[in-house]
Amino acid sequence: MRRICTGCRDGVDFDIPFAMAFQPIVDTDTGLPFAYEALVRGLDGSGACDVLSQVTDANRYAFDQACRVKAIETAMAAGLMATAARLSINFLPNAVYSPVACIQLTLQTARAVAMPLDRLIFEFTENQLIADPEHVATIIDSYKQIGFKVAVDDFGAGHSGLDLFARFAPDEVKLDMALVRGIDREPRRQAIVRAMVGMCRELDTLLIAEGIETAEEAAVLRDLGVRYHQGYWYARPELGALPAITPGA
Template identity: 65%
Template sequence: MQAGCTGCRSKADTFDIAMAFQPIVDAETGRPFAYEALVRGSNGEGAYDVLSQVTPENRYAFDQQCRVTAIELAVAAGIIDTGARLSINFLPNAVYSPVACIQLTLKTARATGFPPDRLIFEFTENEEMADTSHVKTIVETYRKMGFATAIDDFGAGHAGLGLLAKFQTDLIKLDMDLIRGVDTSLPRRMIIESVVRLCENLGITVIAEGIETVAEYEALRAIGVRYIQGYLLARPGFRTLPEITLPGGSIAAAA
């Protein structure tokens, strides 16, 4: 345990990174519910170029640096005035102690003036988890500290409904492969409807990601999905909060 916490604080491994921000849109208001921080190289290089440098030995430092960079750049881009939340991807396998490993994040939030209760921490179920009970502890600890958590890429990867049965996050993000073509696929529509109803009963907010067409957007809205993320509404803005273009061509201001 102690060695892991030392690794989290180590300055030996640093990454040349920045962030792009993509809004998660409240379709009922047209305004940003949150902005997801997406890792990029400092000159805009794609996520793969950065993530390919992450190893089991340096992922602790990488996770910590991503949290700090996301908060600092989001605040610099003007997120505080929008009222939106900030969603940060994290690596569950890089968290040894939920309380100890969150301290740098809290310090950064205080230094930048970002309200900690507007933080969302999302993890992908595509990452194989060594210990789901540990992930459950992280989720429960973060909730007690006032943070929200989300499962990204829900419907793909290692876990799916089995993971949701073990613990419940505040939000889930439906995987784009499940979303694609929902307007023309009855099985996809029925699956999404079932997940939405299930999450309503569990008190979990559903976000649909990867929306690219008006038809997909309208099908999801008909099902009852309120929160939408995808190129149809806004592409990620490198170091900026991009404008939101609603179906029909109207533009919603970020602030």
């Protein structure tokens, strides 16, 4: 396959060490994990900041590729296929030069560990700088044709959320935690989320609330019709493992 830029080298040139932690997205109707989100961590389990601070324009492609490989390989080694859960991976649209070319290593990795492609979700954030919306739309269309699901993370954090939602037609949207935090005490936030529940239902889009930390937040979100939950209330991220769902533990 013709390489389209000097960064397309299968991610082998990203030599900054990092690991993956996982946090469940809970289906509150069943109490089971709907998916596990892969989160970048230092080798000692430290936060992502030290790793992300070393990502530059020069190594962005390699980092994106390396994250996909490590997320898939680590999740499979941790026993993902013993569950019905999917794997959700954050990706950098600005690091994808050609959707077809840049997805090849992901496909090779999934085949090597016998991971079904329909178990993969790719997330991009609303507040990420998107220099070329048409290019992002092409990426999403290509991913959907392959069989992946696509999610918008931090939905509601920026000014362009509804435009992104309309333009890119994601399979899932994740409410920004600024809307979720303390929602049990905020009628205005409840009204906004209630409207979003109705909109997502009409558009056949799955809505996930992230950043849930209390029983009260979880209960109000359930009452508002948000079925899928993520946050410390259910489980903290665990390095190299799929944590059990233990509300309030």
